[in-house]
Amino acid sequence: MEVLPVDLDALAGCLSSSACLVTQTTSGLIIGMLLFLVAVGLTLIFGVLKIVNFSHGAFYMFGAYFAMTAYQLTGSFALAMLAGAAGTATLGLIFERVFMSRVYGADVLMQLLVCYAFVLIFDDVVRLIWGPEFKSMGMPAAFQVMPLFIAGGVVPPYYLLLIGVALAAAIVLGIGLSRSRIGKVIRAAAHNSGMVSALGINTGLIYGGVFALGGGLAGLAGALAAPVRSLTPGMGFSVLIESFIVTVIGGMGSIVGALVGALLIGLIRSFGSLGFPLFTEGLMYLFMVIVLVSKPTGLFGKEAA
C-alpha cells in the first residue's frame, strides 16, 4: 500500500537553489497577497459587524469579471482595476444595507444561511451574464515585457505590480485605521457599537461602509488576479475557504494577523506543492488545525473576545 505522495528531494533541491527559491517565493507572495486582500475584508467585516461573511468569495469573483469587462470595453488596465474595486464596493454596500442588516443580532446560522443563499445566487448570476465557460482577461500589453531575473529566478513584472498594490493597500489600511478619524470611529464601533451610536454617529453608515470597503478589497484582489487566473463561476469559493483559513490562523478581526496568515499560507502553498504535490491543500488544513489547537484565537487574535 502506497502512502501519501511525498517528494522531499524536490523540496530540498529547491531550497538549495537560489533560482528556484526566488521563483517559489514570488509565487508564494502573490498567492499570499491576493489572499490577504480578500482575508482582510473578511476580518474587518467580522471585527466590526461580528458577521462571518460567507459570500465574500463572490466579491472576489465579481471583481475579476468586472475588471475583465471594463478592460474589454476600454482597453485600460487602470480603469479595469478601478471597475473591479468600485463595482464590488457598491455591490457590498447594497448587499449589506438591503439584506445583511436584517439579520444582525439573529442566530449565526441565520446569517450564514443568507450568505449561502447569495453564494448560490451570485454564481448563477455570473453564469447568466458571462456564461459558464472559462474566461480569460489576458495580460495587459504594458506588462507583456521580458521577465526580470533576480538571483537566477524568473519574476514577471506583473507579479511585482501585484505585490506592490497589495502592500500599498495594506499600509494605507493599517495607517488609516489607526490614525484617521474614520478609522478611529470604525475601531470604536468594533469595540462597542451601541456607545458609538449613542454618541450620535450613524452606525448603519459605518456598517455599510465597512462592508463596502471589505467587498471593494476583495474585488480589487479579483481584478488583480484576472490577468493571471482563469475566470469561472464559482472561482470565489476556493479563495473564500483559503481566506477563512488565513483569518482563522491570523486571528479573527486582526489585520496584522491577516497579513501574516496570508503570507504563511501563500508560502506553504508554493513550497508545499513541491514537497507534497497532491497534499498541498491538506498541508494548509493541517497547519490551521495545529494553530487552532495550540492557540484557539489565532496567532494575533485577542484572548477570549
Add this chain to the structure above:
Amino acid sequence: MTELEAGRARTLLPVRGGAMLLRYRDVMIALIAFAVLASLPLFTGSKALLDFVIRCSAYGLFATSLNLLVGYTGLTSFGHGMFFGLGAYSFGLIMQKLSVPIPVAFVATLAITAVIAAGIGAICVRLKEIYFAFVTLAFQMLIHSTILSWASFTGGDQGLRGGIPRPAFFGVDLANHVHLYIASCALLVLGLLAMRQIAQSPFGYTLRMIRDNAARASFLGIDVWRAKLTVFVLAALFASMGGMVMALFVSGAYPEFAYWTISGEGIFINMLGGVSTFLGPMVGTVLLLLLNDTVTRFTEYHGIVLGVVILFFALGLRKGLLDFVADWFSHRRDAGEGR
C-alpha cells in the same frame, strides 16, 4: 421525609410514567412509519419514488444527527459531513478489499468512525462557537484532501469505483432494489428512534443544559467536555450510517461525500426544517431533496431559485418550517385558552 422531598417525589412519579408513555408512543410511531414506508412498493412500482426515499434516508440520518450537535448541544459543526464521507468510504473499502458479510462491514465501519470521531472530537469540543465550527471544517477538508491525494487506496478524485459487492445475508439481498429500499427505511427508522431516545434521555437534557448555560452545567458537576465528546461521537455514528446507506445506494463512494458542501447542506437542511423539533431536520431533508429535484428539472439556474427560497426562509419566516408550524400551533392554543 422533608416536605420538599415529598413534593419532589409526588411530581417525579407522574413525569416518569409520562416518559414511559412517550417512549411507547415513539416506538409506536416508528413502527407505523416503517409499516407505511415498507408497504410503499406494494402500491407503486415507481423506482424514482423508492430512490427518493432511499436518498431521504441517507440525508435524513445525517441531518438529524447534525441536529443532535447544532440544535440540542449548541455545537455548530461545519465539518459533520466528514463522518458521512468516512462512513461511505470505510464501508465501501471494507466491502471491496475484505469481502466480508455486510453486517460485519457495517459494524466495523461504525467502530472506525467511533475511534476517528473520538480523536477529532477530543480536539474540537474544547473550542467554542465559531472556532469549533472552523476546526471541524478544517478536519473535514483534511479528510477530503487525504481522500483526494491517497489515490492508490481511495481512488482519488475518481472515487471508489467498480461497485461495492453486496452479498446476500440472512435472506436479505441488497442488490435487489426493493430489499435495499426496505433496509434503508429500517435503518432510517431505527436510527431516528435511537436518536430520539438519546434526545429524550437524561443525557439529552444534560446536552440542552450545556447549550443554554455550559458554566452552570459545569457548576452542577457535569463534565461538559465529556458530554460534548460523547454526543460528538454519537452524532458521528449516525452520520456514518447515512454515508453507508448512500454508498450502498450509489454502489460507490465519491470525494464529494466528504466535501464541506455536504456539511453546508446539512446545516441548510436543519435550518429549512427547523432545529427546535426532533423531526425538523427530516422535514428539511424532504424539502431540500424535493426542491433540488423539481428545480433542476425546470431550469439550469437552480442556484438562483434555491437561493431565493433560502432567503424566504431566512428573512421571511426567520425560522425553519416545522419551527414555524409549531409556533403557530402554540400561539393558536394560547389564544384559544384566552391567554
